[in-house]
């Protein structure tokens with residue numbers, strides 16, 4: 001028979017699994033570990049600052065540095081707390097948006113570096129980040145008009161031998177059914193949203209400047225989605241990871257039903273017969 005402590009640990013593990021699923025836990029766990037590392041660095045700086053052999057100005061400098069680090073740590077800790085509470089209770093906590101932003105932007109690169117140390121696949125960490133982001137976005141009560149929603153898709157969804165240049169004008173697609181681009185155009189027409197086919201971050205940013213969306217549904221690989229979500233500032237982004245059966249950036253595909261569900265999440269009128277602002 002197994003010792004009670006092992007049973008208790010197993011029960012705790014099952015409980016945690018139920019509360020925060022594994023894919024979200026990778027990101028939250030690594031983010032928390034990053035903050036712990038920063039805490040250790042803070043303790044080291046504090047120790048150096050209090051060393052009596054330091055000059056007065058050395059101590060002032062080190063204590064100033066420790067103060068800045070401590071401030072960042074406290075804010076990031078609130079941010080992680082906010083993410084966990086949002087995931088647990090599916091409620092948007094507006095007051096913690098700032099701390100969550102700090103936690104993600106400052107400590108995410110550290111979390112990725114820690115992942116490398118522990119040999120965790122980088123795409124798994126990024127995928128976990130996208131899942132947490134999507135969960136946070138879905139906790140908001142957003143009901144928008146179709147023209148306020150932008151669907152950003154990568155041009156690698158286009159069949160590689162298609163001669164039509166859809167990045168300059170998506171309507172150059174002849175809707176032959178050879179790839180999912182025609183399905184995305186059907187979605188655009190059905191719901192009245194904006195669509196942009198991007199070759200990279202520069203073109204994606206251009207679409208954002210041009211359309212001024214209030215929300216974005218972005219299709220991309222883990223790497224591009226992660227940087228896109230971080231770049232998007234206050235615009236909520238629902239990320240949909242593309243499938244790459246032929247390797248990266250070549251004849252990629254997507255499940256259109258997943259994209260449609262993400263589009264519908266943002267819409268005030270989800271029937272596909274859009275209501276226009278007065």
Ligand code: SF4
Nearest residue numbers: 162173174176178179
């Ligand atoms: S649906 Fe046909 S025409 Fe349109 S981008 Fe794909 S292959 Fe080209």
